[in-house]
Amino acid sequence: MGRIFEKRKHKMFARFDRMAKAFTRIGKDIAIAVKQAGPLPENNPKLRLAMQNAKGLNMPKDKVEAAIKRASSKEEKDFQEVTYEGYAPHGVPLMVECATDNPTRTVANVRLHFSKNGGAMGNSGSVAFLFERKGVFKFDPTKLNLDELELDLIDAGAEDIERNDEELVIYTKFTEFGHMLKFLESKGLEAKSSELHYIPTTTKELSEEQQDEVLKLVETLESDDDVQAVYHNLA
Incomplete structure (x- = not known):
């Protein structure tokens, strides 16, 4: 008990x-x-x-x-959006999005997280080519009638639509993100989230033990106050 x-x-x-x-x-x-x-x-x-x-x-x-x-407030700090790149154990590429009021602190912390967890921080562009920047719109499937709207969504820039019992997800190209936002606003449709994500172009298969090593680094990075999101290509 x-x-x-x-x-x-x-x-x-x-x-x-x-x-x-x-x-x-x-x-x-x-x-x-x-x-x-x-x-x-x-x-x-x-x-x-x-x-x-x-x-x-x-x-x-x-x-x-x-x-x-x-x-x-004038006293509120200014946050800068910065993205760092690197490799987790077993060569898994990571994109680390941050919002920080002190980039010097943030880059030092991110580098330390990589090194202490078997990874290596890379230079700008070292892994970005392995990802595509895409719009990701998530909906409650009960609140969006896909049968009625599918063609309009495609016209608005939907590149792919995935649906299961819990969620309906619409993907757009980076350049169509704003177009889709305007379309959804015009129809009064509210997504649970509308964000730009890094989507891997290929995925990597690892053993369960190897995955745990990668995810330990991902979780450590995600727990950092300056980190907004971490993307990888684990299958």
Whole structure:
């Protein structure tokens, strides 16, 4: 009984950690958007997008409003968006997206995470060619009628559409991301998340033990406060 309770407690804390990390990531997205184009969503498409993604994560409205207010303050730090590249153990390429107020600190920490977990940080362009930058739009499948909208979605830039019982995912080319956003806004369709991701062009098969080594580095990077997302090509 005690062991079962410990497992449940571990899962609960892990879920809270993921939620806290997601809220922090959205908070930085909001800060960057406000610094770039102001605090009014109607005049700031990037802020509208961040607020929509916050809603998809069930981030409380008061937290979103507080993040906008903080970002509007002159005292709020400026965040820079930077991407680092490298290899995890067994030659698995990684793209590490960060939002930081101190790039010197961030690059040092990211390099340390790579070296302490059997990886190696690379130069700009060292692994980016193994990924494609794509728009990824995730929906509750019960809230989007694919039979009615599929042709319109393709006209709006949908390159691929995947559906299962839990999620409907639309992929676009990087250049069509804004076009799809405008189409969804015009139809009043709200995605759970609308983001640009690095999608691997090929995938790599590893043993379970080797995968664990790779994922240990990925999880370490993801736990860093400056890291927004980590992409890899594990199958």
